[in-house]
Amino acid sequence: MNIRFYNARILPFATNDTAIIEGELWTKDDRILLVGDPNGVTPPAFDREIDCRGNLLLPGFKNAHTHSAMTFLRSFADDKPLQQWLHEDCFPMEAHLTGDDIYDLTKLAVLEYVSGGITAAFDMYYHVDRIAECARDTGFRFAICGAANDYGGTAESTRRDYEMLNAFDPLVSCRIGFHAEYTTSEPLLKDLAAMAQDLKAPVFTHLSETSTEVEDCIDRTGMSPLAYLDSLGMFRYGGGAFHMVFPMEGDFEILKARGMYVCTNAGSNVKLSSGIAPIESYYDAGIPVALGTDGPASNNCLDFFREMFLVSGLQKLTVGAAAADAIKVLHSACSVGAKMMGLDDCDCLAPGKQADLIMLDLHMPNMQPLNNIAKNVVYSGSKANVALTMVAGRILYERGTYAIGVDPEAVYAKANEIIARIRKAEGR
Amino acid sequence: MNIRFYNARILPFATNDTAIIEGELWTKDDRILLVGDPNGVTPPAFDREIDCRGNLLLPGFKNAHTHSAMTFLRSFADDKPLQQWLHEDCFPMEAHLTGDDIYDLTKLAVLEYVSGGITAAFDMYYHVDRIAECARDTGFRFAICGAANDYGGTAESTRRDYEMLNAFDPLVSCRIGFHAEYTTSEPLLKDLAAMAQDLKAPVFTHLSETSTEVEDCIDRTGMSPLAYLDSLGMFRYGGGAFHMVFPMEGDFEILKARGMYVCTNAGSNVKLSSGIAPIESYYDAGIPVALGTDGPASNNCLDFFREMFLVSGLQKLTVGAAAADAIKVLHSACSVGAKMMGLDDCDCLAPGKQADLIMLDLHMPNMQPLNNIAKNVVYSGSKANVALTMVAGRILYERGTYAIGVDPEAVYAKANEIIARIRKAEGR
Numbered sequence: 001m002n003i004r005f006y007n008a009r010i011l012p013f014a015t016n017d018t019a020i021i022e023g024e025l026w027t028k029d030d031r032i033l034l035v036g037d038p039n040g041v042t043p044p045a046f047d048r049e050i051d052c053r054g055n056l057l058l059p060g061f062k063n064a065h066t067h068s069a070m071t072f073l074r075s076f077a078d079d080k081p082l083q084q085w086l087h088e089d090c091f092p093m094e095a096h097l098t099g100d101d102i103y104d105l106t107k108l109a110v111l112e113y114v115s116g117g118i119t120a121a122f123d124m125y126y127h128v129d130r131i132a133e134c135a136r137d138t139g140f141r142f143a144i145c146g147a148a149n150d151y152g153g154t155a156e157s158t159r160r161d162y163e164m165l166n167a168f169d170p171l172v173s174c175r176i177g178f179h180a181e182y183t184t185s186e187p188l189l190k191d192l193a194a195m196a197q198d199l200k201a202p203v204f205t206h207l208s209e210t211s212t213e214v215e216d217c218i219d220r221t222g223m224s225p226l227a228y229l230d231s232l233g234m235f236r237y238g239g240g241a242f243h244m245v246f247p248m249e250g251d252f253e254i255l256k257a258r259g260m261y262v263c264t265n266a267g268s269n270v271k272l273s274s275g276i277a278p279i280e281s282y283y284d285a286g287i288p289v290a291l292g293t294d295g296p297a298s299n300n301c302l303d304f305f306r307e308m309f310l311v312s313g314l315q316k317l318t319v320g321a322a323a324a325d326a327i328k329v330l331h332s333a334c335s336v337g338a339k340m341m342g343l344d345d346c347d348c349l350a351p352g353k354q355a356d357l358i359m360l361d362l363h364m365p366n367m368q369p370l371n372n373i374a375k376n377v378v379y380s381g382s383k384a385n386v387a388l389t390m391v392a393g394r395i396l397y398e399r400g401t402y403a404i405g406v407d408p409e410a411v412y413a414k415a416n417e418i419i420a421r422i423r424k425a426e427g428r
Numbered sequence: 429m430n431i432r433f434y435n436a437r438i439l440p441f442a443t444n445d446t447a448i449i450e451g452e453l454w455t456k457d458d459r460i461l462l463v464g465d466p467n468g469v470t471p472p473a474f475d476r477e478i479d480c481r482g483n484l485l486l487p488g489f490k491n492a493h494t495h496s497a498m499t500f501l502r503s504f505a506d507d508k509p510l511q512q513w514l515h516e517d518c519f520p521m522e523a524h525l526t527g528d529d530i531y532d533l534t535k536l537a538v539l540e541y542v543s544g545g546i547t548a549a550f551d552m553y554y555h556v557d558r559i560a561e562c563a564r565d566t567g568f569r570f571a572i573c574g575a576a577n578d579y580g581g582t583a584e585s586t587r588r589d590y591e592m593l594n595a596f597d598p599l600v601s602c603r604i605g606f607h608a609e610y611t612t613s614e615p616l617l618k619d620l621a622a623m624a625q626d627l628k629a630p631v632f633t634h635l636s637e638t639s640t641e642v643e644d645c646i647d648r649t650g651m652s653p654l655a656y657l658d659s660l661g662m663f664r665y666g667g668g669a670f671h672m673v674f675p676m677e678g679d680f681e682i683l684k685a686r687g688m689y690v691c692t693n694a695g696s697n698v699k700l701s702s703g704i705a706p707i708e709s710y711y712d713a714g715i716p717v718a719l720g721t722d723g724p725a726s727n728n729c730l731d732f733f734r735e736m737f738l739v740s741g742l743q744k745l746t747v748g749a750a751a752a753d754a755i756k757v758l759h760s761a762c763s764v765g766a767k768m769m770g771l772d773d774c775d776c777l778a779p780g781k782q783a784d785l786i787m788l789d790l791h792m793p794n795m796q797p798l799n800n801i802a803k804n805v806v807y808s809g810s811k812a813n814v815a816l817t818m819v820a821g822r823i824l825y826e827r828g829t830y831a832i833g834v835d836p837e838a839v840y841a842k843a844n845e846i847i848a849r850i851r852k853a854e855g856r
Contacts, residue, residue, distance in 0.1 A: 075803035111793035301808030365539035375503035380729030
């Protein structure tokens with residue numbers, strides 16, 4: 001499909017200039033062909049021409065940390081702190097999940113992603129082959145993160161998945177990862193570090209999400225979780241920390257030295273009573289910050305508008321009203337997340353890049369007047385403003401209608417069946 | 429209009445039972461005729477019958493503190509703390525507003541209210557006659573709160589407005605109010621207190637929004653703002669405090685003794701870096717808590733889904749994961765706000781009550797599976813779920829279409845004209 005968007009406002013994030021331009025955007029197959037002024041450029045044969053009526057095109061939101069298939073536990077496990085929530089609710093229920101369940105439950109998340117303007121997700125979960133199938137079958141883009149830990153997964157299986165998934169489909173990629181320091185014994189951590197070094201690959205993991213996790217690690221190793229993992233050579237080729245709510249002295253230096261990313265999950269950290277990550281300090285230190293929803297069992301929704309306001313608002317609350325302004329947070333949401341996930345072709349709107357983009361409807365009351373469009377998106381935007389979501393040149397969502405190859409009602413029915421079956425098995 | 433809703437799920441908030449029932453809801457003119465089981469009840473002649481397809485009916489959200497016409501400053505004045513924001517941005521720009529401006533800018537807010545499921549707003553602003561006209565012309569319900577202070581308004585003018593507005597239109601009501609302790613001299617406060625006592629009326633005001641405000645009042649009077657105002661007899665007949673972020677020792681007792689309400693404005697308090705109100709403590713003390721968006725110059729949107737998640741999430745963050753659970757917050761949003769505003773007929777869905785209600789679409793991915801519908805609304809809901817908004821028996825919004833007597837595009841154009849004119853006058 002070749003598509004022409006015209007009468008558009010565009011925030012490309014292709015340069016450091018964050019001004020909004022007016023003009024056109026052309027896609028050809030899965031790539032962007034032109035952004036801005038079409039003068040003098042020969043147009044391809046367009047399959048469709050879309051009058052944007054002044055609405056905003058921007059790179060899609062990149063959900064840089066999630067557990068998509070946990071949709072089945074949405075509003076099931078709530079109002080508990082992390083460890084209690086994990087051990088009482090998540091682990092026992094998750095033990096019943098089959099590969100088919102994960103395929104179906106991930107589709108429910110995809111529906112939510114595309115209707116909320118998310119064009120790629122960095123997914124950490126089990127049955128990774130079924131997540132990859134879900135990407136191929138729905139047209140959604142998944143970077144899959146390894147989740148090895150003492151209850152499942154080895155360096156070898158992680159490497160096999162890495163190789164299999166990176167060859168599976170253009171919409172699928174894989175990064176080396178493991179669940180967390182506190183769930184992974186040192187021999188496995190060392191194996192993973194050696195394997196990542198062999199591949200010259202960055203490594204991603206849950207890190208410093210709660211104060212308890214950090215204190216326990218210091219008690220055991222004398223080091224912060226990041227310093228301990230780094231001492232094992234884990235981040236020789238970079239990587240990223242999911243959450244990073246409680247950095248200790250020295251952690252900033254390690255993040256900088258290793259070229260690591262932080263992915264913040266504000267909604268989840270708030271709801272599980274974990275804490276507020278020092279995002280403004282990461283910005284100040286030049287550490288790249290991405291945003292994630294975390295899984296829908298904790299957050300409970302996969303909504304980047306909520307995340308963006310929370311990331312900005314919580315910094316304003318704790319640092320001051322000038323902190324984490326709209327354009328910084330929007331750049332994190334659209335662009336930095338792509339780089340963290342290794343999706344270097346999805347970080348901005350420019351010729352040759354992947355056609356992963358969204359259109360936000362500015363003809364809605366929460367977007368008026370047009371004093372500052374980027375601020376409107378972050379400070380007053382909502383999912384209701386998402387008019388269109390395109391991944392790899394295919395429109396997967398447009399004004400309430402989905403094109404992911406399945407009837408949403410069938411996905412909802414499956415999700416309700418799965419949770420009913422597991423509740424019955426668990427007697428709750 | 430008489431309307432039949434059938435195949436509905438209904439959360440009436442009519443009793444302490446917060447279970448969701450299945451059945452029908454009938455409206456006759458501006459009132460609710462039946463909720464639940466229609467067996468044996470003679471139906472009126474229906475003008476319309478709506479198949480709810482299992483979607484959720486609940487009382488509309490009551491926005492218990494706002495400054496609607498400040499829509500013109502949305503995304504204009506941001507990233508500054510309260511006093512700087514007020515004096516550098518709000519006051520100079522507001523000085524240019526005419527009555528016509530306020531009428532038009534309030535309509536922009538009404539569009540946002542109804543598309544977000546808000547059915548009534550407690551509005552504190554100037555040119556109250558024009559807000560009342562806006563209510564009458566759009567069909568939206570406004571309770572208007574006096575805003576007297578040293579820069580405008582007296583006890584006499586407040587009383588005149590009170591009497592005029594309460595006789596104006598069934599959609600309009602008025603409550604005695606003034607701007608804040610820190611903007612109102614003692615002689616005027618005493619006049620207002622005497623007038624309110626004469627009317628046996630409750631009084632509403634901004635109270636303890638920032639720590640500076642509280643400290644300054646203690647320096648001047650030796651008392652907290654609430655204790656000081658109470659010492660003047662201000663709350664003899666009750667009333668309410670907007671914000672109440674920083675209660676001092678003794679304030680809880682005064683709130684209880686006077687039967688006062690607290691309206692919390694979490695989005696605004698976060699964005700202006702004011703602080704987190706101790707909502708769970710108010711709940712524990714039995715002090716009724718309502719929710720408000722505050723004006724769109726500070727928040728910047730008029731979105732109760734964002735407010736509900738923030739109110740719950742910020743309590744979880746500061747008190748613990750069990751705090752401010754979904755059903756408590758939803759009750760505050762739908763029901764307590766109505767009582768605070770004096771809209772005793774709008775607090776729940778029951779025969780004889782005003783037909784102020786909303787329908788939320790559960791056939792959307794963020795509402796699935798249906799593990800717990802009230803949690804889904806508060807923890808994962810968004811404006812995109814609002815399928816229908818009815819005020820006084822009239823459908824003002826339905827799936828993207830507005831029926832408030834004006835073309836939304838004309839409202840947007842006016843708002844952009846107004847801010848352009850004022851920016852030009854101010855040279856900014």
